[in-house]
Amino acid sequence: MKHYEVEILDAKTKEKLCFLDKVEPNATIGEIKGMFHKSHPQWYPARQSIRLDPKGKSLKDEDILQNLPVGTTATLYFRDLGAQISWVTVFLTEYTGPLLIYLLFYFRVPFIYPPKYDFTTSKHWVVHLACMCHSFHYVKRLMETLFVHRFSHGTMPLRNIFKNCTYYWGFAAWMAYYINHPFYTPPMYGEQQVKIALIIFLFCQIGNFSIHIALRNLRPPGSKTRKIPYPTKNPFTWLFLLVSCPNYTYELGSWVGFTVMTQCLPVAFFTLVGFIQMTVWAKGKHRSYLKEFRDYPPLRSPIMPFLL
């Protein structure tokens, strides 16, 4: 069996970082990352990006050396992706924040509102309902992160956690401040508005959960396989007939429901920003489905049926 020689250069400086002789032809990029890690302990595999071209795309961990367009002496380029952190950690910190921050405002802990309101409760029942919905939403997300989601990527750059937490925590504080404010004004159309909003919210929460379960069942434990998601027996998943990312559609619906329920402008703003962000993600996902599967259902739109 013929062995390969692999040299790893810095993608920016072209400096030679590592030379591996006698690499098995069927070695994967993942294994090469492991070997590289041994000579450079500061760069653990998850922060390595290995490419064939200094400015090209990163190779996948599953790629096999002998299947790559390289000679018996392969030149690979390395880029440091920066400190990495696991998705689960990021999600847990992202979602625990809003849950707790909202409750601080709900219980009116001191130094937020004038002192005479410390630890008082709102006289509007919608405020209590909103707190239940908000808490439910984030507890659901936390539970899903722990028990439902299967992540295809193990890590993300560390700085993302600061960015994401500022976004989620900041918005949660801004919304909670107004919803739980002693001068809160309940919705214009009273009970009817709140009831309709609650129905929308709960419907979309169940829908979102159903999609997450369907996506989980699509991917066997421990694998990275990708398949086209299709509607299942659960009617909430039938939205897959029309959109690629119904989980985002339902998430958007939940926040529309919460906006109608609280009639609070910051909530509407959060819904809008979330909508824009989720549309960007959904479009990316939709595009990658189209690229990967030739038989992808043509009727589907990324996030909004027939529209977007």
Added chain:
Amino acid sequence: MASSEEDGAVEEKENNKKKGKRVLATAWLTFYNIAMTAGWLVLAVAMIRFYIQKGTHKGLYKSISKTLKFFQTFALLEVFHCAVGMVRTSVIVTGVQVSSRIYMVWFITHSIKQIQNEESVVLFLVVWTVTEITRYSFYTFNLLNHLPYFIKWARYNFFIVLYPVGVVGELMTIYAALPYVQKSGMFSMRLPNKYNVSFDYYIFLIIVMISYIPYIHLQR
């Protein structure tokens, strides 16, 4: 054979279309930049004349305010030029620059009458006028492919002095506006209201002043 010829014809048509568009864009940009240079020159002359005739800066803003608002607001078109790709600059960078100017003109100087006679207003007006005359004439001459060395030099060197002076002028103006904003409660929204949101223009202005900090070392 026939098909390749056809392709060639189609390609040529496309190319002609593109060329036509580019010529049109250049013509428009030249016109726009000449107009803007002229506009700011008019402002410069008006300011000098006012000062020579009256010997004071009091009333200067009021005498030029209409022209200033007109030409400064038309700078919004620059954002549009970037957005449609007529000019190869980032929409965000141009957007931030233009909107901060528009903000200064409409939501500070125009809206808060009590500060219009402050010296700091004259300070940033002079800076803006000099900057804009150099900038727009730079663009114009560049588009016409005859860029005098002096204009080029001015464009890349004036800002070393002008930028900090302009920032000082703008900051001092906002600072002078603070007490009036607090007293009048303008552009502010208090609870309770049916949108369940409040807004305090006074605090917003303080945040605006703080947001100047990151740009202080970013002199370009």
